Amino acid sequence: MTKAKKAADVPRRRGRPKSENRRQNVMEAAAHHFCANGYDAASMRDIADAAGLLVGSLYHHFSSKEDLFINVFEEGLRRTSVGVLAAIKTPREPWAQLEAACIAHVEVILSNDNFVRIADYEFPFQHSETVRGRIIPKRDAYEAIFNKLIKALPLRRGVDRKYLRLTLFGAMGWTLIWYSPGRDTPTIIARRIVDIIRKGAEAR
Amino acid sequence: MTKAKKAADVPRRRGRPKSENRRQNVMEAAAHHFCANGYDAASMRDIADAAGLLVGSLYHHFSSKEDLFINVFEEGLRRTSVGVLAAIKTPREPWAQLEAACIAHVEVILSNDNFVRIADYEFPFQHSETVRGRIIPKRDAYEAIFNKLIKALPLRRGVDRKYLRLTLFGAMGWTLIWYSPGRDTPTIIARRIVDIIRKGAEAR
Amino acid sequence: MTKAKKAADVPRRRGRPKSENRRQNVMEAAAHHFCANGYDAASMRDIADAAGLLVGSLYHHFSSKEDLFINVFEEGLRRTSVGVLAAIKTPREPWAQLEAACIAHVEVILSNDNFVRIADYEFPFQHSETVRGRIIPKRDAYEAIFNKLIKALPLRRGVDRKYLRLTLFGAMGWTLIWYSPGRDTPTIIARRIVDIIRKGAEAR
Amino acid sequence: MTKAKKAADVPRRRGRPKSENRRQNVMEAAAHHFCANGYDAASMRDIADAAGLLVGSLYHHFSSKEDLFINVFEEGLRRTSVGVLAAIKTPREPWAQLEAACIAHVEVILSNDNFVRIADYEFPFQHSETVRGRIIPKRDAYEAIFNKLIKALPLRRGVDRKYLRLTLFGAMGWTLIWYSPGRDTPTIIARRIVDIIRKGAEAR
DNA sequence: TATGAATGAGTTTTCATTCAT
DNA sequence: GATGAATGAAAACTCATTCAT
Numbered sequence: 001m002t003k004a005k006k007a008a009d010v011p012r013r014r015g016r017p018k019s020e021n022r023r024q025n026v027m028e029a030a031a032h033h034f035c036a037n038g039y040d041a042a043s044m045r046d047i048a049d050a051a052g053l054l055v056g057s058l059y060h061h062f063s064s065k066e067d068l069f070i071n072v073f074e075e076g077l078r079r080t081s082v083g084v085l086a087a088i089k090t091p092r093e094p095w096a097q098l099e100a101a102c103i104a105h106v107e108v109i110l111s112n113d114n115f116v117r118i119a120d121y122e123f124p125f126q127h128s129e130t131v132r133g134r135i136i137p138k139r140d141a142y143e144a145i146f147n148k149l150i151k152a153l154p155l156r157r158g159v160d161r162k163y164l165r166l167t168l169f170g171a172m173g174w175t176l177i178w179y180s181p182g183r184d185t186p187t188i189i190a191r192r193i194v195d196i197i198r199k200g201a202e203a204r
Numbered sequence: 205m206t207k208a209k210k211a212a213d214v215p216r217r218r219g220r221p222k223s224e225n226r227r228q229n230v231m232e233a234a235a236h237h238f239c240a241n242g243y244d245a246a247s248m249r250d251i252a253d254a255a256g257l258l259v260g261s262l263y264h265h266f267s268s269k270e271d272l273f274i275n276v277f278e279e280g281l282r283r284t285s286v287g288v289l290a291a292i293k294t295p296r297e298p299w300a301q302l303e304a305a306c307i308a309h310v311e312v313i314l315s316n317d318n319f320v321r322i323a324d325y326e327f328p329f330q331h332s333e334t335v336r337g338r339i340i341p342k343r344d345a346y347e348a349i350f351n352k353l354i355k356a357l358p359l360r361r362g363v364d365r366k367y368l369r370l371t372l373f374g375a376m377g378w379t380l381i382w383y384s385p386g387r388d389t390p391t392i393i394a395r396r397i398v399d400i401i402r403k404g405a406e407a408r
Numbered sequence: 409m410t411k412a413k414k415a416a417d418v419p420r421r422r423g424r425p426k427s428e429n430r431r432q433n434v435m436e437a438a439a440h441h442f443c444a445n446g447y448d449a450a451s452m453r454d455i456a457d458a459a460g461l462l463v464g465s466l467y468h469h470f471s472s473k474e475d476l477f478i479n480v481f482e483e484g485l486r487r488t489s490v491g492v493l494a495a496i497k498t499p500r501e502p503w504a505q506l507e508a509a510c511i512a513h514v515e516v517i518l519s520n521d522n523f524v525r526i527a528d529y530e531f532p533f534q535h536s537e538t539v540r541g542r543i544i545p546k547r548d549a550y551e552a553i554f555n556k557l558i559k560a561l562p563l564r565r566g567v568d569r570k571y572l573r574l575t576l577f578g579a580m581g582w583t584l585i586w587y588s589p590g591r592d593t594p595t596i597i598a599r600r601i602v603d604i605i606r607k608g609a610e611a612r
Numbered sequence: 613m614t615k616a617k618k619a620a621d622v623p624r625r626r627g628r629p630k631s632e633n634r635r636q637n638v639m640e641a642a643a644h645h646f647c648a649n650g651y652d653a654a655s656m657r658d659i660a661d662a663a664g665l666l667v668g669s670l671y672h673h674f675s676s677k678e679d680l681f682i683n684v685f686e687e688g689l690r691r692t693s694v695g696v697l698a699a700i701k702t703p704r705e706p707w708a709q710l711e712a713a714c715i716a717h718v719e720v721i722l723s724n725d726n727f728v729r730i731a732d733y734e735f736p737f738q739h740s741e742t743v744r745g746r747i748i749p750k751r752d753a754y755e756a757i758f759n760k761l762i763k764a765l766p767l768r769r770g771v772d773r774k775y776l777r778l779t780l781f782g783a784m785g786w787t788l789i790w791y792s793p794g795r796d797t798p799t800i801i802a803r804r805i806v807d808i809i810r811k812g813a814e815a816r
Numbered sequence: 817t818a819t820g821a822a823t824g825a826g827t828t829t830t831c832a833t834t835c836a837t
Numbered sequence: 838g839a840t841g842a843a844t845g846a847a848a849a850c851t852c853a854t855t856c857a858t
């Protein structure tokens with residue numbers, strides 16, 4: 001976290017910027033390969049090649065493949081949060097507030113950022129307990145942002161907030177699978193989804 | 205152990221009995237292991253063990269791991285379709301028809317059937333072109349069932365049928381991730397989701 | 409155990425003798441390399457090379473390096489026991505009985521048999537709990553043979569049987585380190601050691 | 613933790629203090645790890661960690677892992693000799709003299725000093741020629757102390773001094789394997805061993 | 817059909833050592 | 838003296854697949 005800031009405002013003081021770059025390189029290479037074919041299919045050798053060093057050298061920066069994955073995941077989640085958090089800073093009417101958050105969320109998950117894809121798709125299954133234990137709480141924390149927004153919504157009687165949230169996340173997450181750039185923009189997609197969920201699809 | 209029992213009380217209908225059982229055993233074992241930790245993590249040896257034969261023998265029934273996966277996937281999709289197709293046989297008013305289909309869909313994907321889980325979650329990513337080429341058309345054919353139902357719906361102006369379908373599938377697919385038995389039944393879950401999408405969540 | 413017998417009296421009925429041979433080959437190769445530089449320094453590749461197959465193929469016969477080691481160890485101990493057990497079959501006066509056992513023991517441990525060297529030198533330290541748990545009881549069982557012989561000895565007052573046994577084993581085990589063939593034979597060495605321990609070294 | 617304390621109350625005698633301490637720290641860490649799981653299993657990283665510095669820094673103090681081992685071994689042997697040499701300074705009757713040496717030897721090898729354990733157990737096998745060439749002569753020099761004592765003993769006719777020495781060393785070395793504190797003290801153990809070897813175990 | 821042995825390329829990880837800073 | 842990054846080789850082990858029997 002602090003890292004990114006430093007990189008942004010410190011021009012390069014007193015040596016060793018290469019080190020941080022390396023770590024970043026490795027994470028980028030990893031994010032790329034994790035995305036491309038999944039965690040299992042991404043070999044440490046592939047990642048090392050893409051990062052421009054030898055396999056063994058990877059272990060100077062990350063203690064294991066799982067450690068590397070967790071770091072990539074967390075960075076992806078961080079990037080996702082940043083966008084959403086910024087979007088909801090300006091206060092608005094509750095549904096507009098939720099729409100702003102959704103637009104930010106869909107924009108970032110469709111932005112073709114490998115970190116983000118990891119954090120927003122690969123996350124739940126098929127990982128070891130170790131990994132799940134580190135990852136799920138972070139993910140939950142992120143979803144809590146939306147929970148708060150949803151709590152503020154004025155709802156029709158009989159609508160369960162839990163299902164509202166789940167429908168929303170399901171719909172947005174699903175975009176990762178079918179979206180192909182060129183058609184509707186992420187912003188429009190998000191608006192349409194929120195519109196359906198807010199006002200219903202049925203003719204009145 | 206269960207294997208022996210099954211072999212005993214299945215009446216052996218329509219020729220080639222033992223062979224078909226074996227094939228079925230293998231597919232069940234495969235479905236189990238593909239589900240448990242994902243395609244890559246499931247080894248042919250694990251599957252063979254679970255099916256009660258040796259690795260080499262697997263290749264008498266399926267030509268490769270991918271072939272085995274495709275077969276499991278297709279069986280999963282078949283099971284899913286069967287439920288939905290049955291549910292929409294009785295003609296109903298369009299929204300009720302869609303609801304019936306969604307209930308059937310959610311019921312089957314939450315039914316803890318490994319075949320179904322494969323067909324409804326593992327499917328899209330991280331597989332070779334070969335596999336994707338065989339799998340995606342089948343999946344599309346299944347979704348086409350819903351397309352037809354959706355086409356019949358009377359919609360509010362401005363609602364795009366495509367987003368309606370996607371929101372619906374996103375929301376239903378997502379249940380696989382968060383559902384835990386004991387709370388609401390699959391039927392109720394499906395009803396709630398359709399209700400939100402049909403009538404909207406906003407207080408009127 | 410049964411293996412050795414079969415190999416001895418069955419001429420080679422109905423195929424698959426190669427299999428048992430392979431297992432034996434691997435164990436011999438392993439015994440050789442474990443002896444030469446120690447357990448850690450013996451690589452599975454070395455062993456595979458010496459056995460005439462590829463590393464991966466080793467794992468058809470033994471599930472792990474530790475498993476292989478345990479098998480080699482047990483075979484070594486078996487060979488050691490066989491000699492000693494045979495030697496004490498003929499009943500004798502207690503000290504003569506012990507001497508016979510010691511001669512057999514020293515003969516076998518100095519016989520340049522890699523299995524035996526493993527079982528009689530490498531055994532105690534630096535192995536994982538798993539290995540130790542499998543190995544130590546076997547070793548104890550072997551030493552129990554001597555315990556019984558020692559129990560039967562008429563001893564000078566003040567001599568503790570425990571120290572007698574330990575002195576004996578220490579002295580015999582130590583031969584593995586300093587013995588070089590050509591000088592005294594193992595038989596003579598064993599006799600001298602027993603003589604010192606029995607009658608004492610001091611001039612009377 | 614203990615490190616810091618030591619640094620505090622060691623008065624810094626005879627120049628080059630910090631440097632010598634470091635070297636000493638490294639050797640202690642090395643002795644510890646060599647003992648714990650053997651030479652091969654002790655990694656330079658482990659040793660560096662335990663010594664409170666980084667792997668690379670080890671090479672300022674020792675040119676290689678083997679060099680480090682040799683130094684540890686020699687220190688262990690030095691500590692062993694010191695005790696024995698002190699014990700035999702007071703002149704005594706030959707057997708008493710030998711007993712004194714043995715008591716000192718057993719006391720030091722059972723004293724739980726990692727250096728000593730290295731010198732008295734790990735030594736002979738499985739090391740490179742380089743290492744063996746440096747180590748064996750030192751060990752022989754140490755054993756020569758005992759040779760001299762043994763030469764002075766009045767022996768029963770037919771007893772070979774060589775076997776006497778070997779039996780003695782075998783028995784004493786073996787204690788390292790079976791000794792567990794709380795039972796007989798090292799002193800008593802040594803006395804019992806010498807007693808058996810001197811007077812014999814047989815009832816007269 | 818089934819077996820069991822073998823293959824060969826692959827996996828993650830660890831290691832002693834080097835060296836510019 | 839110490840650091841931290843990197844190296845390159847090697848480790849144990851796994852895998853999908855083949856094939857003679």
